[in-house]
Amino acid sequence: MSIERSDVEKIAHLARLELAEADMPGYVHNLSSIFDLVAQMDHVDTDNVEPMAHPMAMTQRLREDIVTETNQREHFQQIAAQTENGLYLVPKVIE
Amino acid sequence: MHNKTIAELSQSLAQGAFSSVELTQAYLERIERFDGQINSYITVAADEALAAAKQADAQIKAGTAGILTGIPLAQKDIFCTNGIKTTCGSKMLDNFISPYDATVISHFKQAGAVMLGKTNMDEFAMGSSNETSFYGAVKNPWDLDAVPGGSSGGSAAVVAARLAPASTGTDTGGSIRQPAALCGITGLKPTYGRVSRYGMIAFASSLDQAGPMARTAEDCALMMNVMAGFDDKDSTSIAREVPDYSVTLNQSLAGLKIGLPKEYFAEGLDNDVAGAVQAAIEAYKKLGAKVVEISLPNTGLSVPAYYVVAPAECSSNLSRFDGVRFGYRCDNPKDLEDLYKRSRGEGFGAEVKRRIMVGAYVLSAGYYDAYYIKAQKARQLISQDFKRAFEKVDVIMGPTSPTVAFNLGEKIDDPITMYLSDAYTIATNLAGLPGLSVPCGFVGQRPVGLQIIGNYFDEARLLNVAHQYQQHTDWHARAPEAFR
Numbered sequence A: 001m002s003i004e005r006s007d008v009e010k011i012a013h014l015a016r017l018e019l020a021e022a023d024m025p026g027y028v029h030n031l032s033s034i035f036d037l038v039a040q041m042d043h044v045d046t047d048n049v050e051p052m053a054h055p056m057a058m059t060q061r062l063r064e065d066i067v068t069e070t071n072q073r074e075h076f077q078q079i080a081a082q083t084e085n086g087l088y089l090v091p092k093v094i095e
Numbered sequence B: 001m002h003n004k005t006i007a008e009l010s011q012s013l014a015q016g017a018f019s020s021v022e023l024t025q026a027y028l029e030r031i032e033r034f035d036g037q038i039n040s041y042i043t044v045a046a047d048e049a050l051a052a053a054k055q056a057d058a059q060i061k062a063g064t065a066g067i068l069t070g071i072p073l074a075q076k077d078i079f080c081t082n083g084i085k086t087t088c089g090s091k092m093l094d095n096f097i098s099p100y101d102a103t104v105i106s107h108f109k110q111a112g113a114v115m116l117g118k119t120n121m122d123e124f125a126m127g128s129s130n131e132t133s134f135y136g137a138v139k140n141p142w143d144l145d146a147v148p149g150g151s152s153g154g155s156a157a158v159v160a161a162r163l164a165p166a167s168t169g170t171d172t173g174g175s176i177r178q179p180a181a182l183c184g185i186t187g188l189k190p191t192y193g194r195v196s197r198y199g200m201i202a203f204a205s206s207l208d209q210a211g212p213m214a215r216t217a218e219d220c221a222l223m224m225n226v227m228a229g230f231d232d233k234d235s236t237s238i239a240r241e242v243p244d245y246s247v248t249l250n251q252s253l254a255g256l257k258i259g260l261p262k263e264y265f266a267e268g269l270d271n272d273v274a275g276a277v278q279a280a281i282e283a284y285k286k287l288g289a290k291v292v293e294i295s296l297p298n299t300g301l302s303v304p305a306y307y308v309v310a311p312a313e314c315s316s317n318l319s320r321f322d323g324v325r326f327g328y329r330c331d332n333p334k335d336l337e338d339l340y341k342r343s344r345g346e347g348f349g350a351e352v353k354r355r356i357m358v359g360a361y362v363l364s365a366g367y368y369d370a371y372y373i374k375a376q377k378a379r380q381l382i383s384q385d386f387k388r389a390f391e392k393v394d395v396i397m398g399p400t401s402p403t404v405a406f407n408l409g410e411k412i413d414d415p416i417t418m419y420l421s422d423a424y425t426i427a428t429n430l431a432g433l434p435g436l437s438v439p440c441g442f443v444g445q446r447p448v449g450l451q452i453i454g455n456y457f458d459e460a461r462l463l464n465v466a467h468q469y470q471q472h473t474d475w476h477a478r479a480p481e482a483f484r
Helices: A005-014 A021-043 A073-077 B006-015 B020-038 B046-062 B103-110 B153-160 B177-183 B217-227 B271-286 B299-320 B336-347 B350-363 B368-392 B415-420 B426-431 B459-472
Strands: B041-044 B072-076 B114-119 B166-171 B186-189 B209-214 B257-261 B290-294 B395-399 B435-443 B446-454
Touching (some): A005 A021, A021 B350, A021 B368, A021 B415, B020 B072, B046 B114, B072 B103, B103 B114, B103 B217, B153 B177, B153 B209, B177 B435, B186 B217, B186 B459, B217 B435, B257 B271, B257 B368, B271 B446, B290 B368, B299 B350, B299 B368, B299 B415, B299 B426, B368 B426
Antiparallel strands (some): B186 B209, B435 B446
């Protein structure tokens, strides 16, 4: 399957990835080859096959809705790029 | 002392032949002397290692030591280590000092093991040659022109080069077994859910599994005794009793039924690799095993299905790297979207970006059924192949990798060729089964690995089957000349 440059631009935006202009042709080429590889699945009839999401066919374990973690905000925020008064800072979103 | 196994070192420590501090110091000196040649460690934690060794020596003296007390180990840099840089091989996490320990790391600490450092790996475990690491490629100790395999390339190389007695790895599509094969060591990928994923930086959550990498199956068993078990902090951890993996190592293999899937010996397999694997199977026959030809007809589906499932899960898991709470942040973002896009664009390498984009594409509206659901159905077919096979046989054997280690730079520009080097290992992850690679020969100076696949939770049998082979062969005991 052939992937166009516009496809790559669209998915890069969806995935919030800035791609360098010089790398674009490489991504178009490599993603096309990957989808060619993936297309080999189409040769197999899977009409009556149940999709398998997980190796153990298990259901999600549930627990009581109670607090189990201790508050370690300061500890965790030490490694953040920018914080203030216990909040993470990002560029202004609302004018 | 660097040629001893964990089992031997443990005995020497108990007998007082040397202390854990002396042993740790000896390994730190070897790392200092040799690692420049192979680039296998990202971080060496010398001070922390010596402090832990000192504590271990006190425990040994007090008679409260366990088997792993005072044993130096290397940890793959995918496991979070409290207070120590945890990079996952990525620029994205180059500044990340983990604020907590992964469960695997806590288990080793409780057992008194000493962490020498964190090993190099493909970025976010995405790669089969260790060449996608932000910290540069690892070289294969057997031949410095060759790759060590990946993604746990550093973990395999440190064991082969005697820069640690053993290490940990993680395996999403072959990342323990393939580098173990290419570096001539023993590596086990346990059943999905057997070892906790808590604190192990996620790549593809329905496939990721941690396991031991060591010189012998016996050492892998000793490590599994510490690593395996239920963990409340991992939502897919399995609550099931953990056997003592050491006690069954010496069971006889008489009557063992080995299945040889004809698809694993077909086109694409190097002749010399096939020869080494066949010779290993002959050795098993002499140990009393019976060989049955089997078929895993959907083997060809595994690589295509994997390159939908794994990227889909990775694109979701890696969305957490946004430049806000931890990890790399770009300079001077002009707005929030710019912050996300440039932090991710600059922080991730090419292979990671490729896989995130493949994942975003297959999960996007209109393509979900054609790709993601189709791949999950293929996964079901692959899994059913194994179910049928294990009705007839006890273990499945074949090559771990279609070739021996390839040259550095040989495949890095061609992702598809690189992906196909995992053609025999990926199916096991899709099914969730345990698999092990054991050294079984050489082509020239590059090692060959025999893969042994077991039924769910049959790790003890895999270790037994590998250990018996190692009692009758010496491939696992050989060391690359430059690192003896």
